[in-house]
Amino acid sequence: MKNATFAFMKLVLFLCLSVSLLHSVENDRITIQTGYSALLYQHIFSFQTSSAFEISASKMIYQNVSGQTGVRIGLDPVLPEIYIRAGVKHEIKRWLPEAGLEIGYSKRSRFKNEKLLLSEIQNTMDKDIHPMYLSFYANPCSFKISKSISMRACEIQIGSHFERMGRTVRIQANLFSLGVSL
């Protein structure tokens, strides 16, 4: 686990450094984004998929470092998740790739264990998942459509909950989102 964490941190550092060497983004406006994402949760014997609508606001904080905060409202069951993230973003013509870290508070780690077999041990384990999570995100398919409008597709996010990180795996794909700079 320590090796995996170390490798993960190296990857994050590498990506952040490599992106930070590139062109800075010339946009100091607040961008409001809305989109749709799919989430896959795994915890020992439990497995759950869910989807969510999300809305967020982002702004370039310093040179090509961006900050973002948002909320995701899960569908079936409707459970919220709030997050903040910091990433490094650059702009090459219309392409706006971004990578960084996200910290969030999630109520979406709820598992429906429909079978009776293993249900007691699953429920016992599932009920003490820490609500805070940390994840790495990469956004390779982000494009500027016009001066004020941008779009993202297939953002990938991989993370786990705080406290014994690695017991849970959350893989999220932001399928599509649209942004408007104000």
Place this chain on the structure above:
Amino acid sequence: MKTRSIFNLLIIGFILLSCSQTKPDTRGFENAALVAEDVIAENLMPWIERLALLREQDTPVDNTGFEENDMFPSSHLTRDSAVVMVKNAFITMGYEPYIIELSRNNLTAYNVFAEIRGTELPDEYILVGSHLDAFYAGADDNGSAIAAMLEAARVLKNYSFKRSIRFAAFDLEEFGSVGSTRYVEAGYAHDIKAAIVMDMIGYSSEEENSQDDVMGIRLPDKGDFLFIAGNDNSRKMVQQMTALNYQYNLTKTVGGIAAGDGTSFLGSMFMRSDHGLLWYKNIPAVLMTDTANFRNKNYHKSSDTPESLDPAFLYRNTKALTAATALFAGIQLQQAQ
């Protein structure tokens, strides 16, 4: 330049240090192995045969709501007669066994316990666990482990230990470690310092390719070894047990340590028994097994009968269990009686 060389040397030294092999602590090995010599091979199979006969006449557990298929024949699970037999066996040996009943959702688990009180650290327990419920005759799964536990209990009763020992026969493991989960959840496991859980330890095969790999972990081709699974918390236990078994030729052992606390997705295959929640709660625990369905083709079938077992293999594993329990409990030289 000189500072840089010193720095490089320090880095290399640190890397070498972090790569160095950790030798297991071998203190107490000799006494532990000596205790294991008291295990009597002829005592083991009669327990399994008696359990198999009792199960034939037992009423199956109500399996309402549970699935029923070839791998999980839920309508053939029995436990009532095993509860009585294990309790009476402990009484015969001079123990004062007790049953903890834990009910939920119209399903009651009857866990049977017996204890040896430690002399110096009586509030620290070494738990020796195995499940008493079984499908069909349940010779390997889990009559073999019950027999080993009872024989170890008989032997260890004659000695004194620094720590206390708790023998536990957990109920309803086959329905998803129900008995042990409720036991841990109810707070009874707070005094457990280490646990040895057994699930199927009586089947072996000398044939080539008789052993399947477990979740991508390469195992020897011949299924003639005892597998001891641990995690980071029980790494030292696995190391000591494999070293003890090897040094005193107790039983052929392969040790496996799951990454981290063993609760990751890939590690979950190693959590498939009564030690599962112990791992989750960071209590050091190991699983002793013949690898179940990765070796034994009679797994959860009516063919899991006493005749399918290897009594010599079971005998060796019982010696390994007895020695390991004596070691972790801190065997004291003089006999209690």
